[in-house]
Amino acid sequence: MLQPLRVECKELAPSHKINFGTSFSGYCFSLASGASQIRQVLWGAEYGLMTPKTPTCILFNEKQEFIKFGYDAVMKYKSLPSSEAQKWYFFHNFKMNLYNRVCRAKVTSDMNLEASNGKKLPALKVFSESLRYMMEHALSNIESASFQKVCGCSDVTWVLTVPAIWNAAAKQFMRLAAKEAGLISDMLSEKLIIALEPEAASLWCKQLPREGFMVDCSDSEKFEDTPGIQYVVVDCGGGTIDITVHEIQENHHLKELHKASGGGWGGNTVDEHLIAFLKEIFGDDIWDEYVKSYPGELQEMMYNFNLQKYSTSREETYVRCYYNLTRLAECKKDLHHFFEKVDGAMWDNGTIIITYEKMKSFFAYSTEKIIDALKEILHKPDMSSVQYILLVGGFASSIILRDEIREAFSEKYHILCPLEAQIAIAKGAVLFGVNPQIIASRISARTYGIAVAQTFDPEIHDLWRLRISKSERYVYCDGIFEKLVGMEQSVNINEVACYTFYPLEPDQTEACFNFFCTEKENALYVDEEGMELLGSCTVPMPDTKLGKKRQLKLEIKFGLAEFKATGTDVTSKQSQTVMIDFLSM
Numbered sequence: 001m002l003q004p005l006r007v008e009c010k011e012l013a014p015s016h017k018i019n020f021g022t023s024f025s026g027y028c029f030s031l032a033s034g035a036s037q038i039r040q041v042l043w044g045a046e047y048g049l050m051t052p053k054t055p056t057c058i059l060f061n062e063k064q065e066f067i068k069f070g071y072d073a074v075m076k077y078k079s080l081p082s083s084e085a086q087k088w089y090f091f092h093n094f095k096m097n098l099y100n101r102v103c104r105a106k107v108t109s110d111m112n113l114e115a116s117n118g119k120k121l122p123a124l125k126v127f128s129e130s131l132r133y134m135m136e137h138a139l140s141n142i143e144s145a146s147f148q149k150v151c152g153c154s155d156v157t158w159v160l161t162v163p164a165i166w167n168a169a170a171k172q173f174m175r176l177a178a179k180e181a182g183l184i185s186d187m188l189s190e191k192l193i194i195a196l197e198p199e200a201a202s203l204w205c206k207q208l209p210r211e212g213f214m215v216d217c218s219d220s221e222k223f224e225d226t227p228g229i230q231y232v233v234v235d236c237g238g239g240t241i242d243i244t245v246h247e248i249q250e251n252h253h254l255k256e257l258h259k260a261s262g263g264g265w266g267g268n269t270v271d272e273h274l275i276a277f278l279k280e281i282f283g284d285d286i287w288d289e290y291v292k293s294y295p296g297e298l299q300e301m302m303y304n305f306n307l308q309k310y311s312t313s314r315e316e317t318y319v320r321c322y323y324n325l326t327r328l329a330e331c332k333k334d335l336h337h338f339f340e341k342v343d344g345a346m347w348d349n350g351t352i353i354i355t356y357e358k359m360k361s362f363f364a365y366s367t368e369k370i371i372d373a374l375k376e377i378l379h380k381p382d383m384s385s386v387q388y389i390l391l392v393g394g395f396a397s398s399i400i401l402r403d404e405i406r407e408a409f410s411e412k413y414h415i416l417c418p419l420e421a422q423i424a425i426a427k428g429a430v431l432f433g434v435n436p437q438i439i440a441s442r443i444s445a446r447t448y449g450i451a452v453a454q455t456f457d458p459e460i461h462d463l464w465r466l467r468i469s470k471s472e473r474y475v476y477c478d479g480i481f482e483k484l485v486g487m488e489q490s491v492n493i494n495e496v497a498c499y500t501f502y503p504l505e506p507d508q509t510e511a512c513f514n515f516f517c518t519e520k521e522n523a524l525y526v527d528e529e530g531m532e533l534l535g536s537c538t539v540p541m542p543d544t545k546l547g548k549k550r551q552l553k554l555e556i557k558f559g560l561a562e563f564k565a566t567g568t569d570v571t572s573k574q575s576q577t578v579m580i581d582f583l584s585m
Contacts, residue, residue: 018131018134018135018138018158018159018160018161019053019161019197019423019425019426019429020056020095020130020131020134020160020161020174021053021056021095021237021238021239021394022056022093022095022096022237022238022239022240022266022268023055023056023093023237023238023239023266023267023268023306023394024051024053024054024055024056024238024394024422025053025054025055025056025070025130025134026041026043026052026053026054026423026426027041027134027137027138027426028040028041028423028426028427028429028430029041029138029141029142029145029430030430030433030434031142031145031146038427038430038431039141039145040052040423040426040427041137041138041141043070043071044071046071047071047075049071052420052422052423052426053394053422053423054069054070054071055070055071055073055074055092055303056070056092056093056094056095056130057069057070057073057074057077057090057091057092057299058073058090058091058094058126058129058130058133059072059073059076059077059088059089059090059091060088060089060090060121060129061087061088061089062087062088064089064121064125066129066132066133067088069129069130069133069134070133073090074299074300074303077090077295077296077299078296078297078299078300079296080296082293082294082296085117085295085296086117088115088117089115089117089119089121090115090116090117090295090296090299091113091115091116091121091126092116092299093238093239093268094113094123094126094127095239096238096239096240096264096268097113097123098166098170098173098174099163099165099166099170099239099240099264100264101170106169107167107169107170107172107173109124109173109176110122110124111123113126116295116299117292117295123173124173124176124177124180127173127174127177128177128178128180128181129181130181131160131177131178131181131183132181132182135153135158135181135182135183138156139153139156142156153182153183153184153191154185154191156191157191157192157193157433158178158183158184158191158192158193158433159192159193159195159200159429159430159432159433160174160175160178160183160192160193160194160195161194161195161196161197161200161425161426161429162174162194162195162196162197163196163197163235163237163239163240163242163262164196164197164198164199164235164242164244164260164262165240165242165260165261165262165263168534171194174194175187175192175194178192188577193432193433193436195429195432195433196242196244196260197235197237197242197393197425198233198234198235198242198243198244198260198392199233199244199246199254199256199428199432199439200424200425200426200428200429200431200432201233201235201390201392201393201424201425201428202231202233202244202246202254202390202428203254203428203429203431203432203438203439204392204418204424204425204427204428204431205223205233205390205392205416205418205424205428206222206223206224206246206248206252206254207222207223207224207431208222208223208418209222213416213417213418213419223248223388224248224252226248227248227249227250228247228248228385229247229248229387229388230245230246230247230248230257230383230385230386230387230388231245231246231386231387231388231389231390232244232245232374232377232378232386232388232389232390232413233245233246233390233392234370234374234389234390234391234392234393234396234405235262235392235393235425236266236267236370236391236392236393236394236395236396236398236401237266237267237393237394237395238266238267238268238394238395239264239266239268240262240263240264240265240266241262241263241264241265241266241366241369241370241373241395242260242261242262243260243261243262243370243373243374243377244256244258244259244260244261245257245258245377245383245386249440251440252438253437253438253439253440254438254439254440255440255441255490256439256441256442256443256490257382257383257443258377258380258383258443259443259444259445259487259488260443260445261373261377262373263369263373265365265366265369265370266366266395267306267309267366267394267395267398269365269366270309270362270363270366271302271305271306271309273361273362273365274302274305274319274362275302277345277358277362278352280342281338281339281342281345281352282325282328282329282338283332286325286328286329286332289328290324290325290328293324294322294324294325297322297323297324297325298322300322301319301320301322301325304319304320305317305319309359309362309398309400310394310395310397310398310399311397311399314356315356316353316354316355316356316359317353317354317356317359318351318352318353318354319351319352319353319354320350320351320352321335321347321350321351321352326350335347339352343358344357344358344361345358359400360400363398363400363401363404366395366401367400367401367404367405370401370405371404371405371408371409374389374405374408374409375408378409378413386413387413387414388413388414388415388416389405389409389413389414389415389416390416390417390418391405391415391416391417391421392417392418392421392424392425393421393422393424393425394421394422396417396421397417397421397422402415402417436493437493437494439493440492440493441490441491441492441493442490442491442493443488443489443490443491444485444486444487444488444489444490444491445487446487446517446518446519447483447485447486447487447517447518447519447520447521447522447523448483448484448485448515448516448517448534449481449482449483449484449485449515449516449517449523449526450481450482450484450513450514450515450516450554451478451479451480451481451482451514451516451526452480452482452501453467453476453477453478453480453504454476454477454480455474455475455476455477456475456476456477457477460524461477462477465477465478465479465525469504469505470505470507471505471506474504476504479525479526479527480524480525480526481516481518481523481524481525481526481528481531483522483523484497484499484556485497486521486522487518487519487520487521493557495557496555496556496557497555497556497557498553498554498555499553499554499555499556500551500552500553500554501551501552501554502548502549502550502551502552503541503547503548503550503552504548505548506544506547506548507544507547508541508544509540509541509542509544510538510539510540510541511538511539511541511552511567511569512536512537512538512539513536513537513538513539513554513565513567514526514533514535514536515533515534515535515536515565516531516532516533516534517531517532517534518530518531518532537565537567537576538576539552539567539568539569539574539575539576540569540572540574540576541569541571541572541574542569542572542574543569543571543572545571546571550569550570550571551569551570551571552567552568552569552570553567553568553570554566554567554568555567555568564577565577
């Protein structure tokens with residue numbers, strides 16, 4: 001255990017960014033600094049497409065060997081005979097599993113993911129093979145762009161984006177997957193930067209000129225040319241919605257004004273409502289048989305619907321009903337009869353025509369959640385200077401989504417969406433990789449601290465917690481929560497918080513720092529309800545000559561997207577730097 005003494009605060013080669021999204025993934029890279037130097041990669045040319053991202057889908061064969069990723073995985077999987085498809089492993093939207101784990105269970109390194117046909121593989125394998133594919137694809141493009149014959153991982157600074165609402169364990173899992181994929185050689189490597197998606201998007205938007213937005217009510221200058229301007233960033237992804245608030249500083253850096261918030265209300269909820277609607281039309285038996293027997297065909301149907309949901313305006317939406325679904329339905333009755341009592345859809349020669357109002361209802365869950373979350377933030381007294389709402393991410397391309405946000409907030413706020421909403425995060429992350437210090441500060445989402453021992457005080461401490469040291473010269477209380485950073489406290493990115501502790505016993509040869517967090521503003525003990533053990537690190541203290549007078553220094557950077565700490569025994573000069581191992585708990 002540790003005794004606190006005092007707390008005092010003291011004041012990256014090519015950059016490549018992987019936007020590993022729930023529905024679609026892509027990357028940008030830069031061989032030099034500056035927004036004009038960012039290069040974008042397009043996907044799907046071999047299939048007659050030119051998109052800034054490729055579907056986040058991965059395919060393994062029956063031997064669990066990696067086969068294809070992205071469009072290639074979709075096309076290969078749908079070409080498999082149904083009997084063969086049942087033996088293979090096809091994963092899509094699997095990134096959302098990390099968010100679901102954050103909400104319902106612990107993220108662990110040995111957890112499994114379920115493929116479309118119900119078969120399972122280790123999540124680490126699925127994520128790492130996906131990242132390995134993206135890495136190899138990127139290195140090939142970087143070599144071509146830089147005219148180098150060989151370009152290795154160590155030559156590149158990798159930036160991997162994650163939702164801001166993910167907890168530390170989910171972020172740590174992505175770093176572990178990156179290590180398994182070969183992007184970095186060890187977990188402490190500074191060649192991998194974890195960036196938060198809404199921050200990356202904000203970095204890109206703040207330097208856009210007036211013509212860089214689809215909907216423009218702004219002044220002619222860029223955001224970054226107006227210090228003090230405040231805006232909300234709503235990152236609308238396929239899986240999650242991330243919301244944060246930023247202020248432009250004098251040096252063009254960003255200051256976070258509100259802790260990241262949001263939830264699992266992304267574009268995939270629209271797909272889920274369509275599937276529920278189709279299941280209601282055709283009945284459980286037909287639909288369940290279709291999902292089980294023809295997953296490749298279903299995947300193609302949903303992919304084509306995905307493209308439509310972004311462009312749908314005040315018009316009808318056409319969903320092609322594929323052969324096997326039609327065949328299964330016709331075995332029961334004529335297809336027109338399935339739609340006789342259906343409100344909002346009709347059958348027309350192999351196509352399901354969905355009305356605008358019905359399509360809009362598929363969006364309702366997501367848009368209502370986003371609007372409620374924005375109102376909760378914007379109604380706070382300290383948000384009175386916010387003037388803009390920026391909509392970014394692939395789902396922000398949806399006309400229905402933008403119309404709903406505009407209707408709710410346009411009287412008081414300017415609603416803007418960049419022309420390249422889907423790729424804004426990737427481009428902003430490259431800027432972040434070139435200059436991580438451009439984010440000046442963040443708001444702590446929780447209260448963080450460590451377990452320490454303190455001199456027992458009967459007026460404060462529970463009697464049953466009283467302990468006596470081995471030397472019987474010290475009566476103490478253990479399990480005390482020593483707060484290091486408070487919830488909603490602003491933490492400067494470049495600031496290293498330094499803390500000094502002493503050993504509990506004179507012959508102690510190591511000190512263990514146990515890190516905890518809570519959503520409480522203040523806590524006394526580490527075993528209180530709602531307290532979460534994050535992880536620990538152990539610092540050797542081999543020289544015991546000074547006994548209990550030995551000093552232990554703990555330095556922590558809380559403002560980073562990841563939790564990094566260094567403990568040092570001042571006497572022996574031995575230190576231990578750790579990225580807290582959230583995955584082992």
